[in-house]
Amino acid sequence: MPALVINGTLRSFDCDERTSLLDLLRNHAGLTGTKKGCDHGQCGACTVIVEGRRINSCLSLAVMHDGDEVTTIEGLGTATDLSPLQRAFVSHDAYQCGYCTPGQICSATAMIEEARMGWPSAVTDDVETSPELSDNEIRERMSGNLCRCAAYPNIVAAIRETAA
Template sequence: MSPPSHLPLSRRELLKLSAGSATTMALPAVVAAAEPDRTGARAPELMQVDFEVNGTARSLRLDTRVTLLDALREHLHLTGSKKGCDHGQCGACTVLVDGRRINACLTLAVMHQGAKITTIEGLGTPDRLHAMQAAFVKHDGFQCGYCTPGQICSAVAVLQEIKAGIPSHVSAALDAPSAFTAEELRERMSGNICRCGAYSNIIEAIQDVGEASA
């Protein structure tokens, strides 16, 4: 069927024009839907968190969704603890909370009200190294160094666990004290990944400190 003779457009041209107009009219709706409605958005919920970090009382007002790792790095500027995988799989963010090692990327800061937190900065200083830090230097227990803060914090906790009689998966007996064997230490340090592959040197450093303090 031909278009009426009084129309200046052909049928094909009319269809093209109609399709273009429909698309143009739909665009504002798509853009509007993609933009967040800030007028009705809730403000982040903030909470006061008081804890002790490396022997110093600290007080922060934080979004309740902030992880302990981000609180330490972004709010307290303690950047020794590293953000590696951010999924609790590499151990680069390991810190000590009330003497126990945890992955700081997997826990919220607000969960540790009143806790005593120790990061790599709190273990020792360049002129007064912790025994484990000195052992890592002595045995060349690092290469790039990215995982080293977490490795050292975890190693310090491992020795405390062994001394406390806490068994591991490879412990010979649940009621017998564990030894500082390479097998025992590898199992206990398995949550800390070293992409440079300095594992044998790390184990030697931990054994050195463990045997010296036994």
């Protein structure tokens, strides 16, 4: 019977131990903004923010998150009150079909915070330094989110504008 704080509301669930956090969000909590792509941690469509960190919700058991705070795309903004990153995705046309978009936006929201904390990446020349979010840095840090429509140039532009 895990209880999680989802988008600010404490909710408890009666679910099988095998239930992934992704399936709990979609099938038990009714929050279908989080998408199931590969269900194996390879595509990033299921990315949500748990305790301030972006993770693949498909590769985590719901029971492991008893007591945790989870933010999904529904918690970042609404149709009438978009988050800055959601607005930038709209204005830059950073999608085609839109299926990967909730994962892209949850991932980028947390990624911008990681960069603000000074975390280096695999393309940072000197890992002792805290680099600016160049396009190259954004691409590397977002490599866990695939876009089958290949809207990458506009995704990078939307993130760059929001992070600036």
